[in-house]
Every structure is written in structure tokens, then in C-alpha cells.
Amino acid sequence: MPKMSNIEQSTEEKIKEAARKVFMRKGFSATRTRDIAEEAGINLALLNYYFRSKKKLFDEIMQEKFKKLFGVIVPILNDTATSLETKVELVASGYIQVLLENPDLPIFIFNEIRKEDSSIVQNIKFDKIIVNSSFMNQLKERRNDVNPIQFLISILGMTIFPFIAKPMMLFSGMTNEETFTVLMHERKELIPIWAKAMLESK
Amino acid sequence: MPKMSNIEQSTEEKIKEAARKVFMRKGFSATRTRDIAEEAGINLALLNYYFRSKKKLFDEIMQEKFKKLFGVIVPILNDTATSLETKVELVASGYIQVLLENPDLPIFIFNEIRKEDSSIVQNIKFDKIIVNSSFMNQLKERRNDVNPIQFLISILGMTIFPFIAKPMMLFSGMTNEETFTVLMHERKELIPIWAKAMLESK
DNA sequence: GTCTATAAGGGGATAGAC
DNA sequence: GTCTATCCCCTTATAGAC
Numbered sequence: 001m002p003k004m005s006n007i008e009q010s011t012e013e014k015i016k017e018a019a020r021k022v023f024m025r026k027g028f029s030a031t032r033t034r035d036i037a038e039e040a041g042i043n044l045a046l047l048n049y050y051f052r053s054k055k056k057l058f059d060e061i062m063q064e065k066f067k068k069l070f071g072v073i074v075p076i077l078n079d080t081a082t083s084l085e086t087k088v089e090l091v092a093s094g095y096i097q098v099l100l101e102n103p104d105l106p107i108f109i110f111n112e113i114r115k116e117d118s119s120i121v122q123n124i125k126f127d128k129i130i131v132n133s134s135f136m137n138q139l140k141e142r143r144n145d146v147n148p149i150q151f152l153i154s155i156l157g158m159t160i161f162p163f164i165a166k167p168m169m170l171f172s173g174m175t176n177e178e179t180f181t182v183l184m185h186e187r188k189e190l191i192p193i194w195a196k197a198m199l200e201s202k
Numbered sequence: 203m204p205k206m207s208n209i210e211q212s213t214e215e216k217i218k219e220a221a222r223k224v225f226m227r228k229g230f231s232a233t234r235t236r237d238i239a240e241e242a243g244i245n246l247a248l249l250n251y252y253f254r255s256k257k258k259l260f261d262e263i264m265q266e267k268f269k270k271l272f273g274v275i276v277p278i279l280n281d282t283a284t285s286l287e288t289k290v291e292l293v294a295s296g297y298i299q300v301l302l303e304n305p306d307l308p309i310f311i312f313n314e315i316r317k318e319d320s321s322i323v324q325n326i327k328f329d330k331i332i333v334n335s336s337f338m339n340q341l342k343e344r345r346n347d348v349n350p351i352q353f354l355i356s357i358l359g360m361t362i363f364p365f366i367a368k369p370m371m372l373f374s375g376m377t378n379e380e381t382f383t384v385l386m387h388e389r390k391e392l393i394p395i396w397a398k399a400m401l402e403s404k
Numbered sequence: 405g406t407c408t409a410t411a412a413g414g415g416g417a418t419a420g421a422c
Numbered sequence: 423g424t425c426t427a428t429c430c431c432c433t434t435a436t437a438g439a440c
Contacts, residue, residue, distance in 0.1 A: 011423075026317060029232035033416060043425055048417055050423095104316065111313040114306065114369045115228060131376050149376065149385060150392055157363030158356045164366060165355065167316045174333050174351065183351060190352055194400045201399035213405075235434065245407055250435055252405095 012050050014040045019061050024104045028058050028112060062112065069109050072098050073156075077135035084138040085196065092159055092191040096184050099163045107164050142199055154198065158191050214252050216242045221263050226306045230260050230314060264314065271311050274300050275358075279337035286340040287398065294361055294393040298386050301365045308362045344401055356400065360393050 009017065018040035022031050033054050037044040051057040076082075076090045099105060130136070130152070139148035162169075162184060169175050175183065211219065220242035224233050235256050239246040253259040278284075278292045301307060332338070332354070341350035364371075364386060371377050377385065 027229065027231065027313070029229065030317065032414085034414095044416085045418075045426085046424060052417095054416065107309075107313055107316055110366050110370065111229070111309055113373065114309055115232065128375060130374070146392070147385065147388070150389065153364050153367065153385075154360045154396065156367070157359040161359030161363045161366075162355050164312050164363075165358070168312065171315065172332070173330060183349065183355075186349070187352065190348070193403050194356065197399040197403035198396045201395050234432085236432095246434085247408080247436080248406065254435095256434070 011042060011046060014042060015047055015050055015057070016061070019057050020064075023058060023061050024065070024102075024108050027108070031058075062109075065105060065109060068098065068102065069105055074129055074133075077130060077133040080134045082134075084135070084142060084199070085192065087135050087138070088155060088195045089192045091155065092195075093188040095159045096188050099160070100181065100184055103163050103166055105163075106160050110164075151195075151198065155191065155195055158194065159187070162187070213242075213244060213248060216244060217249055217252055217259070218263070221259050222266075225260060225263050226267070226304075226310050229310070233260075264311075267307060267311060270300065270304065271307055276331055276335075279332060279335040282336045284336075286337070286344060286401070287394065289337050289340070290357060290397045291394045293357065295390040297361045298390050301362070302383065302386055305365050305368055307365075309366050312366075353397075353400065357393065357397055360396065361389070364389070 015036065018036045022035050022039055026035075031054075033047055034044055036057075037047050040047075047054075047057065051060070072094050073091060076087055076094065079087070082090070131149075136148045136152065139151050143151070162180075166180060169180065170177070217238065220238045224237050224241055228237075233256075235249055236246055238259075239249050242249075249256075249259065253262070274296050275293060278289055278296065281289070284292070333351075338350045338354065341353050345353070364382075368382060371382065372379070
């Protein structure tokens with residue numbers, strides 16, 4: 001065990017921190033273990049000493065990020081004590097906050113999962129938590145004429161999509177970093193209003 | 203020039219067709235030129251004979267796909283002859299149709315653009331067509347209390363996001379291929395209804 | 405135009421000294 | 423635990439025969 005102070009991270013944590021950064025930016029395939037080692041300020045051999053292989057290191061980061069993306073939403077959608085409206089508010093505000101701090105998270109996850117060889121996903125137990133959630137039941141009660149999945153996708157889309165489109169929005173000059181952040185804070189309030197309107201539509 | 207019949211594609215087109223398939227599925231970095239050659243049923247050397255390098259081939263495909271993604275939307279949003287409601291209908295139905303035929307398109311584009319070295323984007327002239335479009339003006343007139351970008355992102359998000367989330371939805375058992383298609387056809391009508399409700403909200 | 409063979413280099417992983 | 427040096431396969435790209 002290396003010495004640990006309040007200031008310094010352990011070598012293992014330095015490598016993980018660097019791996020988070022590089023993997024998130026470039027994805028699995030485009031990332032070189034040498035990039036991670038350099039970013040961590042350590043030698044390439046140490047990476048293999050601690051994590052055995054690039055893939056094993058990646059899987060750990062992926063697990064982490066996956067939990068981060070779904071950890072926000074699952075407890076909110078499953079809480080039988082809150083109303084439909086409250087859930088939407090909590091999802092919008094909670095998610096947007098997390099994504100402002102981790103803007104690459106959604107596109108990273110959705111892209112890596114798309115690849116057929118994505119053994120990452122195999123390891124993750126996907127209960128049907130969301131489909132059977134309190135939120136879905138409440139949607140069914142409120143509007144039995146529309147498949148509740150349609151509402152779910154729309155609310156998640158309104159919340160998450162801006163972060164997926166962000167790089168293109170920046171490049172196209174549609175926004176800049178500061179404006180984007182302001183827009184996202186505004187959305188915390190807009191999405192609940194719009195969701196309400198959608199639920200009452202027609 | 204190779205002989206061309208009605209049935210056979212030229213070698214160049216066979217390579218491009220294979221490249222579309224493999225690049226779209228795996229992205230630039232995870233794709234090996236050998237995969238493309240094999241998929242095309244030709245020799246690896248021919249790929250370089252026709253396209254000089256993996257990167258040049260990729261750039262051609264990227265250009266194509268980029269145009270496909272924006273070609274649908276730009277003419278619709280810029281048509282001064284149509285109403286706001288009509289534009290939403292056309293975007294929803296047109297986009298969903300294209301995406302049902304090319305479900306990987308959005309995640310491919312958004313992911314490749316995210317990478318900083320994405321020289322692809324440099325080559326593409328990003329006029330501020332969308333920001334200055336007829337659609338944006340109509341939004342401003344209708345609701346001067348909300349930034350029109352907020353509506354734009356929401357409508358695009360409701361349309362495009364399901365396709366980005368599709369692999370995860372399939373894996374989680376939330377839907378299967380057939381149900382997904384049905385849901386997307388339903389959305390062609392739902393999105394205009396919801397957009398109307400959002401525009402009238404509060 | 406199309407092939408086989410091979411050059412040239414990149415990148416993951418390990419051996420072995422300290 | 424950490425380093426340097428190195429192995430070795432894989433991948434892109436080209437040379438050169440047909």
C-alpha cells in the first residue's frame with residue numbers, strides 16, 4: 001500500500017481519475033492506455049499492475065458512470081409517496097444538475113452500449129424497475145389513451161437531449177458555454193410546465 | 203473503369219456501402235479497414251487504391267450522413283410559406299421516417315462530433331441557418347417570454363432522443379423491435395399535439 | 405483494376421531491475 | 423510499488439506482380 005495523505009490520491013485512484021477523463025472524452029477504442037498513464041502522471045506498466053488490462057479498467061469506469069446516469073432517476077420514479085408532477089420536477093432538476101457537472105455522460109453511455117460487443121451491459125442487471133415504476137403507473141392512471149412510455153421518453157428526451165446535442169450546438173454557434181448553462185437552468189422550470197401541458201393536451 | 207451492369211455495383215460503391223455499414227455500427231476508431239474490405243468482398247489494398255486512407259473514406263461517409271441528418275430539417279424550418287404547426291408536423295413525421303430507416307444516424311453523428319479531433323466538422327459550413335430560420339422567428343412571435351431555442355431543442359429531443367436511447371431500451375426489455383417501430387409511428391402524431399400544448403402552456 | 409506480400413509503426417501487455 | 427526496456431501482435435498503408 002502506498003502512503004496516503006489528505007492531499008495525495010492513491011496511485012490506483014489517480015489512474016481511475018485519469019481513465020474517467022480520457023475514456024469519457026474519446027470512448028473505449030480511441031483511447032490509448034498510454035494516454036491514461038500520461039494523464040495520471042504514472043508509468044504505463046502501473047496501469048496493468050493495478051487493473052490487468054485496458055478492458056478491465058474500462059469496465060470499472062463504465063459501471064460507475066452507468067450508476068451515475070441511472071442512480072438519479074430510479075429512486076425518484078419509484079417513490080410511491082410523490083405525485084406525478086413532483087416526480088417530473090425532481091427528474092428535471094436533479095438530472096440537469098448532474099449533467100451540467102458531467103455533460104459527456106449520456107452520449108458516452110448511449111454510444112458504448114450501442115456497440116454489439118458491449119459486454120459491459122451484460123454485467124449490469126437491468127430489472128424492469130423503470131417500466132414497473134410508480135411513475136409509469138401514475139402515467140397510466142392519468143392518461144389511459146397514451147402509452148406511458150411515450151411520456152417517459154419525451155420527458156427524458158427534453159432533459160437529456162440538450163447535452164447530447166451540446167457539442168454540435170457549440171460548434172454551430174447556436175450557443176456558447178455560458179448561454180448553454182443558463183438555458184439548462186431555465187429548463188429545470190420549463191420541463192415541468194411543459195410536461196403538465198402535455199398531460200392535459202387535447 | 204470496371205464494367206458496370208444494372209445488377210452489380212462498381213467496386214468503389216461496394217466499398218462505400220460496406221464502409222457505411224461498418225463505420226455506422228462501430229464508429230471510426232473501432233473500425234478496421236480489414237472489416238470494411240471483408241464486408242465489401244474485396245481486397246484490403248483496393249480500399250487504399252480508391253480512397254487513399256481510412257480517414258479519407260470516413261470523411262466521405264461522414265459528410266453524407268451529416269447531410270442526411272440535416273437535409274431533412276433545414277428546408278422545413280426555413281420555409282416561410284408554412285405555419286409553425288405545419289413545420290412541427292413535417293419535422294416530426296419526416297425525421298421519424300428517416301430515422302426508422304437509419305436508427306444509428308443520430309448517435310453516430312453526435313458521438314463523432316464530440317471528439318475534439320473531429321476534423322470532419324471543420325469541413326462543414328455551419329451557416330446559422332437554423333438559428334435564423336423562419337421557424338425560430340415564428341416561435342419568437344408566438345411566445346416572446348421563452349427563448350425559442352428551448353422549444354427547438356425540445357421538439358428535436360422528443361423526435362431524435364428515442365433513437366439514441368433505442369439500444370438501451372431494447373436491452374432493458376422496455377421494448378422490442380416491433381413495438382419500438384409502432385411507438386415511433388404513433389409519435390408522428392403525438393409530437394405535434396404536445397408541441398401545440400407546450401406553446402399554449404401556462 | 406485487382407491481387408499477394410510486406411513494410412512500417414502503433415499499442416497492449418509483460419519481464420525484470422530497483 | 424514503480425520504473426525502463428522490450429516483446430509481439432495487430433493494423434494501416436504501399437510495392438510490385440499480373
